[in-house]
Amino acid sequence: MFYVQRGTKEWQDMDVAHHLHPFTDPQYFDTKKPLVITKAEGSHVWDSEGRKILDGMAGLWCVNVGYGRSELIEASDRQMRELAYYNTFFQTATPTQIELGHVLSGVTPEGLDHFFFANSGSEANDTVVRMVRHFWEVEGQPEKQAIIGRTLGYHGSTVAATSLGGMKPMHDLGKSLLPGFEHITHPHWYLNGEDLSREDYGLKAAQALEEKILELGADTVAAFIGEPIQGAGGVIDPPATYWPEIQRICRKYDILLVADEVICGFGRVGHWFASEAYGIEPDLMPMAKGLSSGYLPIAAVAYNDRVHATLRKGGVFSHGYTYSGHPVACAVALANIQLIKDDGLIDRVKTDIGPYFRAKMDAVLASHPLVGEVRGAGLLAGIQLVKNKETKELFPTEQAIATKCRDYCLEHGVIMRAVGQSMAASPPLIITKPEVDTLVEVAKVSLDLAAKDVGIL
Numbered sequence: 001m002f003y004v005q006r007g008t009k010e011w012q013d014m015d016v017a018h019h020l021h022p023f024t025d026p027q028y029f030d031t032k033k034p035l036v037i038t039k040a041e042g043s044h045v046w047d048s049e050g051r052k053i054l055d056g057m058a059g060l061w062c063v064n065v066g067y068g069r070s071e072l073i074e075a076s077d078r079q080m081r082e083l084a085y086y087n088t089f090f091q092t093a094t095p096t097q098i099e100l101g102h103v104l105s106g107v108t109p110e111g112l113d114h115f116f117f118a119n120s121g122s123e124a125n126d127t128v129v130r131m132v133r134h135f136w137e138v139e140g141q142p143e144k145q146a147i148i149g150r151t152l153g154y155h156g157s158t159v160a161a162t163s164l165g166g167m168k169p170m171h172d173l174g175k176s177l178l179p180g181f182e183h184i185t186h187p188h189w190y191l192n193g194e195d196l197s198r199e200d201y202g203l204k205a206a207q208a209l210e211e212k213i214l215e216l217g218a219d220t221v222a223a224f225i226g227e228p229i230q231g232a233g234g235v236i237d238p239p240a241t242y243w244p245e246i247q248r249i250c251r252k253y254d255i256l257l258v259a260d261e262v263i264c265g266f267g268r269v270g271h272w273f274a275s276e277a278y279g280i281e282p283d284l285m286p287m288a289k290g291l292s293s294g295y296l297p298i299a300a301v302a303y304n305d306r307v308h309a310t311l312r313k314g315g316v317f318s319h320g321y322t323y324s325g326h327p328v329a330c331a332v333a334l335a336n337i338q339l340i341k342d343d344g345l346i347d348r349v350k351t352d353i354g355p356y357f358r359a360k361m362d363a364v365l366a367s368h369p370l371v372g373e374v375r376g377a378g379l380l381a382g383i384q385l386v387k388n389k390e391t392k393e394l395f396p397t398e399q400a401i402a403t404k405c406r407d408y409c410l411e412h413g414v415i416m417r418a419v420g421q422s423m424a425a426s427p428p429l430i431i432t433k434p435e436v437d438t439l440v441e442v443a444k445v446s447l448d449l450a451a452k453d454v455g456i457l
């Protein structure tokens with residue numbers, strides 16, 4: 001054992017003494033304790049009290065092939081023994097990194113055959129910012145610098161990724177919104193569509209991009225970035241009309257289109273990448289999470305021939321991370337991609353477990369008095385909570401309705417996530433049908449309990 005086996009209380013006290021948790025109020029631990037997770041297998045994790053919990057979030061939307069897969073463990077072990085580390089700076093390469101670029105080009109959408117490696121989605125998106133601005137400088141249009149994202153967009157937590165995203169509390173923390181970043185509305189028809197049809201609203205929400213481009217001047221705009229389905233913003237799946245219109249506008253004004261596939265990629269929505277499902281043809285496509293199923297940190301930015309040709313003319317690309325193309329992370333990513341293929345996970349999500357999951361959610365949850373909308377695609381789901389189904393009135397923020405539901409879920413042995421006034425689920429792609437049944441039944445129990453708390457049931 002390479003760490004000391006301690007009791008839950010001791011671990012919790014040590015954690016609170018020494019660790020600042022991401023996205024957590026430190027005062028939370030004045031009255032509550034951290035959950036200590038000690039092991040995992042398949043779709044389940046175990047806490048330090050030995051309690052088995054169904055992981056309805058696949059960690060942080062990432063453990064696509066499930067926990068404990070020996071293929072990934074062996075790939076890491078073998079590569080560590082062979083070559084635990086070497087870098088890719090300057091003119092150096094390693095076999096697993098070379099192979100990963102080759103294999104990725106076989107699964108990414110047509111034309112996206114070039115890759116820059118990073119360690120996280122945030123780093124991939126920082127890379128995107130530098131890449132697209134550099135692109136326009138090399139193209140002789142250095143004034144094309146602005147990047148347009150969306151409200152409730154999430155692209156990571158570094159300063160540049162925070163600026164790409166549209167999360168107000170993140171902008172406020174440390175005054176992190178950099179100049180040159182703009183945001184248009186997120187395309188949530190259920191809450192924002194008013195009396196428009198879903199299709200008409202999709203067009204309207206996309207046309208906000210054209211308005212923003214005209215306001216700023218097309219000759220000042222470098223790129224537009226969006227998640228095909230917004231994850232951390234509440235699993236917002238856009239109307240079918242949205243992305244084609246975004247695509248048209250980007251082409252019309254020669255704005256680079258960036259599809260952030262960090263959550264949606266690697267089978268989450270029943271395709272290698274959600275861009276295929278929505279007909280998006282991105283110029284750049286950051287990916288992370290499902291690339292290694294979270295077993296080791298690795299990310300990449302895929303980009304097309306046009307971007308590649310320009311970068312080739314731009315001299316030294318003065319950007320990189322010590323662990324860009326880390327040989328062990330690349331080995332694990334290769335084993336992970338092979339496993340997704342061998343297990344037929346893309347097709348499973350598209351034709352079997354994805355439709356089952358959605359049908360179950362619709363059947364058990366859609367009619368619940370707290371549920372306004374069940375949305376998503378594949379194994380990615382959002383459950384919109386409302387105070388009044390007729391008027392779509394939301395709960396006051398201080399009632400923290402989604403957090404209540406999330407806490408009840410955990411008490412009943414299932415991890416789901418609270419995002420705004422929605423619940424999110426994003427289980428491993430290997431989840432079984434009985435496990436889906438459990439997830440959805442527990443979600444229902446938690447909704448019932450939360451509804452009682454607020455006097456609705």
Ligand SMILES: Cc1ncc(COP(=O)(O)O)c(C=O)c1O
Nearest residue numbers: 120121122154155156227262263
């Ligand atoms: C769409 C999207 N992009 C980027 C990121 C940032 O990735 P990371 O946390 O690996 O930096 C996330 C993380 O959730 C994400 O959902």
